[in-house]
Amino acid sequence: MADTAPPPPRIPPPITDASRAFWTGGADGQLLIQRCDACDRWIHPPEGACPHCGGGLIAAPVSGKGTIFTFTVNRHQYHPDVPPPYVVAIVELGEQPGLRFTTNIVNCDHDTLQIGAPVRVVFERAGEAWVPVFEPDA
Numbered sequence: 001m002a003d004t005a006p007p008p009p010r011i012p013p014p015i016t017d018a019s020r021a022f023w024t025g026g027a028d029g030q031l032l033i034q035r036c037d038a039c040d041r042w043i044h045p046p047e048g049a050c051p052h053c054g055g056g057l058i059a060a061p062v063s064g065k066g067t068i069f070t071f072t073v074n075r076h077q078y079h080p081d082v083p084p085p086y087v088v089a090i091v092e093l094g095e096q097p098g099l100r101f102t103t104n105i106v107n108c109d110h111d112t113l114q115i116g117a118p119v120r121v122v123f124e125r126a127g128e129a130w131v132p133v134f135e136p137d138a
């Protein structure tokens with residue numbers, strides 16, 4: 001069944017100094033992920049220093065393209081302000097194997113989603129945050 005209803009208002013995420021770029025890059029249409037200036041690894045979730053080498057991290061734009069690593073369609077109302085159904089997914093970004101985060105898949109037919117399908121980032125405003133979610137990238 002296609003989900004054609006407009007999305008409900010998003011609950012603003014907590015923003016920290018380390019996560020500010022990730023949550024606000026969408027204001028400029030950019031998904032910003034921290035990258036180590038010493039070993040060049042992309043690091044997520046946001047940290048204070050590279051967990052591999054201790055190097056400094058700088059938020060840098062990624063393509064916003066990735067694939068669905070796994071997903072589920074939630075049909076139960078766990079929060080009074082978040083009406084089901086909605087898709088909870090882990091998306092792996094194209095920049096680096098294992099660079100994944102939990103998100104939602106929007107603008108899609110829930111019944112045709114597949115693991116491995118290409119997706120691209122879109123942003124949904126929530127307070128001062130621009131929450132990165134994904135839609136099918138045909």
Ligand SMILES: [Zn+2]
Pocket residue numbers: 036037038039040041050051052053054055
């Ligand atoms: Zn590093």
